[in-house]
Amino acid sequence: MSISNFKKDKKIRSLAPKDFKEETTTxxxxxxxxxxxxxxxxxxxxxxxxxxxxxxxxxxxxxxxxxxxxxxxxxxxxxxxxxxxxxxxxxxxxxxxxxxxxxxxxxxxxxxxxxxxxxxxxxxxxxxxxxxxxxxxxxxxxxxxxxxxxxxxxxxxxxxxxxxxxxxxxxxxxxxxxxxxxxxxxxxxxxxxxxxxxxxxxxxxxxxxxxxxxxxxxxxxxxxxxxxxxxxxxxxxxxxxxxxxxxxxxxxxxxxxKPKELLSSKEDYTSYDKNVSLSIETCNCRKTLKEMETTTVWILPKKEYINFLNKNIIKRYATGKKYKIVNLSFSSYKNFKWEKVEKEDLSLLLIYSSIFENFDISKDDIKNYLSKGVELIDMLTPFLNKTGHVVIKLKDLRIDSYIIPVAKLFVDSISNDFLKLKEIIIITKDEEIKDFHKDNQEKDLKINHEYLLVYEKVK
CATH class of the missing domain: 3.40.50.150 (Vaccinia Virus protein VP39)
Incomplete structure (x- = not known):
């Protein structure tokens, strides 16, 4: 890159940003x-x-x-x-x-x-x-x-x-x-x-x-x-x-x-045999959506967070009338079958994960989630129509003062030949952007973002 046309900037007016506060969230x-x-x-x-x-x-x-x-x-x-x-x-x-x-x-x-x-x-x-x-x-x-x-x-x-x-x-x-x-x-x-x-x-x-x-x-x-x-x-x-x-x-x-001590081995999050449960949920989208989100960062109202989130996802990715919202949570796992849904009939499969609301989630729980989540997607891909999408809502977690990048681990784990990654969307609540720019003594940043991984059926 040539710098021949660069001129020295205007006279320095300040040596620091005005009203600067250190960031406290992610x-x-x-x-x-x-x-x-x-x-x-x-x-x-x-x-x-x-x-x-x-x-x-x-x-x-x-x-x-x-x-x-x-x-x-x-x-x-x-x-x-x-x-x-x-x-x-x-x-x-x-x-x-x-x-x-x-x-x-x-x-x-x-x-x-x-x-x-x-x-x-x-x-x-x-x-x-x-x-x-x-x-x-x-x-x-x-x-x-x-x-x-x-x-x-x-x-x-x-x-x-x-x-x-x-x-x-x-x-x-x-x-x-x-x-x-x-x-x-x-x-x-x-x-x-x-x-x-x-x-x-x-x-x-x-x-x-x-x-x-x-x-x-x-x-x-x-x-x-x-x-x-x-x-x-x-x-x-x-x-x-x-x-x-x-x-x-x-x-x-x-x-x-850089760890103070050498790590004994690399942690493997690709498979773990533990049970999860699946449930079908309904979507309450009574109000119409005036304007859709058009960037990969969605800052949504805190009071109607899930409502706005569902409406944006469904309006953009449910290209047909039929879609399903599935929740993954921990309990006894049962073979899951769709009722009144034929193969290649769904336009959208939206997967939420209530397991991330648990404060005591462990590394074993994450291995469990990744294994069963990938299994679920492989099992349900045939129900998607030719232009169908799978959307997975995830969040990073902190365990023992380090981040477990769950969304990254999920992307690493998916090897479905019929799906291709279309979008990675960051979602957060508007009030959290404003409220946590305060002085605090916390060593770690507050995790205030989640992800939507959007996969598109390509075969």
Whole structure:
């Protein structure tokens, strides 16, 4: 990406965002990108400075070392300097490093007794051999997405030119190096989004989470970053309805932690023999839906959450008159048979899971749910018509202070040749977005998002 046309930003008016409060929930939503200090959105694809500011404040202390191996225009490095942290920032693009140096050319005017100027380097995230083992306090980085925006003139090793499989293979090397240089017990935050190919979702975020987990990390938090640049009126609204697709409006910010002790083995969530029960529920959709949701983030009224959720799902995905709502809960499992429903007769199968309302849910319960949930979908797929959809409502869980990414695990477990992942939708309640931006001393973020996994019958 050329920086020849970039000019130095306007005179610095402030060194911090106005009325800033640290995020306390798992949905981060910044209506303004942030323009304090030298921050701007001129460099395509750079992330909002609110993200590294929150991560740095929560997971590091003044004087500690922050590493960003996808430096770009230097957003993380600027925040590290503003917050009194040391920083090592590198990028394979020499022109990006030039721009980052310009963005870091400002004075802190006695804000700290000790000022730490970030160390900017031209380098490759896959080779951090110049950094010692167990020496970094925090990693905070935003990689280029697979073959979306190109940042160099096809420089060798530029990950922005790799397509999905190649990108993930190279990120495997980045994850291994991240694990090596990070101190035990410390965190690594990576922002990543999903892609759409051939009208279906490629769960790039979940795939990248797997890579870092396979490298030895544990998942400390899974934050949803909401996008605010998705227009949902006029042209986009009409086409979202006409062609039945949602505008991608979310990214993932998984925050990994390097265990203080080596993990004995990787946990397997793919099968577990325990019983669950199934029940058919009805939908109360008395009121008409004035406007449908058209992005992958649905912020619904708290008072009528399920009602609005059902109406949006049914109106968009129940292409025929017949649909079923099924609830999975724990108790004795019985062979389940549809009554008065023929094969290839349903337009929608909506699966809720009351098991996630239990506060004492265990890892064994999750294994149980995944096994029986996949079994249920395989069993009921033949009842879907040729344009039918399966929608599964799920939520992440926290067990022993770590996140169990249930939606990701479910996607990993599905291997049904007749279904293809169409959408990953994030759902949350409007009042929870507003109410939990308060000062608190909680170490963990409040999980206030759920998922809808939307599968489409393709055979």
């Amino acid at each position: 949905v981060w939503s910044f209506k303004q990108r942030g323009d304090w200090a030298t921050h701007s959105g001129v460099y395509r694809g750079n992330w909002s400075p609110y993200i590294p500011r929150n991560v740095i404040l929560k997971y590091s202390k003044p004087g500690e070392i922050v590493l960003d191996y996808f430096c770009g225009a230097g957003t993380t490095a600027v925040e590290a300097k503003l917050l009194g942290r040391k920083c090592i920032a590198l990028d394979i693009n020499d022109k990006a490093i030039e721009l980052a140096k310009k963005n870091l050319d400002f004075n802190l005017n006695g804000l700290f007794d000790q000022i730490y100027e970030p160390e900017l380097l031209i380098g490759d995230a896959r080779d951090l051999s110049f950094i010692k083992d167990n020496s970094i306090d925090l990693i905070c980085a935003h990689p280029p997405y697979a073959n979306i925006i190109h940042y160099t003139d096809h420089k060798e090793g530029d990950l922005s030119f790799y397509d999905i499989d190649g990108f993930l293979n190279e990120m495997t090397k980045v994850a291994k190096e991240s694990y090596r240089v990070l101190k035990p017990g410390r965190q690594c935050a990576i922002l990543i989004g999903d892609l759409r190919r051939h009208k279906h979702i490629v769960p790039l975020g979940f795939k990248l989470i797997n890579i870092y987990l396979n490298a030895g990390f544990r998942l400390k938090e899974l934050v949803i970053k909401r996008q605010h640049n998705c227009k949902t009126t006029g042209f986009w609204y009409k086409n979202s309805i006409k062609y039945n697709f949602l505008l991608l409006a979310h990214e993932y910010l998984p925050i990994f932690e």
